[in-house]
Amino acid sequence: MSEAKRVSDIGEFGLIGELEAVLRESAGPDVRVGIGDDAALVSWGESWDLVLTCDAMIEGEHFSSDSTPPRILGQKALVTNLSDIAAMGADPKYALLTLGCPPDARVEDVLEIGRGIAETASQFGLAVVGGDTVRNKPGTIVAITVVGLVKRGTALLRSGASVGDAVLTTGTLGDSAIGLRLLTPGDLRARVDPESVDYLKGRHLVPTPRVKEGKLLSSTGIATAAIDVSDGLLADLGHICERSGVGAVVDWDAVPISDQARLAAQSARIDLFAAVLGGGEDYELLFCCSSQDADGAKQLFCDPSLAPVTQIGEIVEGSGVRVEGLPEGVEERLARGFDHFAQP
């Protein structure tokens, strides 16, 4: 008898693909984009589309209660969802909160999670209007669903990139992965200057969802494709390529990296290539636009209230992502982004 196929055999994206085949028939004509983009897009009246997304944070898997205070956990759980709304260029409107915790969890800690969520919600103008509460003995779970709105036909999708387009990113990449390594006190952290430690930890614990930037891209119509960097630059640009039927070339020397990340990687001997190309959770917006519009896009983002954008590569024929300018052997090592079910 053959062994039953396990989730680890097919990985997270394999599993989502197989689930999609099972769930696809439930979608009617009002579903404009179903499974496979950063969020689902469904028709809403004559001139709007609803945008729907959910993301969960599980204790022991996505965070440790030792290094993540409950208020920060609440903020980050909402940020990860808002980032997917941003990647669609939508305006976040309503959220539902599913909270799981062990029976001996402290009420004050649970309320702190709620306060963190409420703070981020008011910052981005959305209302938390319900949810579900469940007992979960092994630890805390914060799962949030967000609903947003975007003008019909203006949503940013992963699927519109064409050969010759420029590839741009907001902000800097790699901070979050390095911040994660520095969360726990110890030898590694002691080698990095305290200011950089604080900055990088902050980038991991409370990233800024690029909601304003996403809305600017959708309202100007300048972006041909977009995604948020949650799984890592290579993996997420790979998703754009797959959905758009193209390949991409990234110029390593052009990728924006903060001084703090460079210094910390050097002093604590952290693999900067892995952090920048493979590390996820930066929640920056990665987008494409026609090469003629690349300078215009950079100009658009000059306003100091917005994250700056940098061109890091271009879309080419073929498939997959190639990085130019890397030392020998680095690219193969990093070819796969973070996969929740992959065997180490």
Ligand code: ADP
């Ligand atoms: P992101 O990193 O942008 O949050 P994911 O990789 O988590 O995106 O998900 C990719 C796509 O697969 C999304 O469209 C998401 O809604 C869909 N998806 C993920 N898990 C499931 C599931 N269990 N059932 C249905 N759709 C899913």
Ligand code: MG
């Ligand atoms: Mg996403």
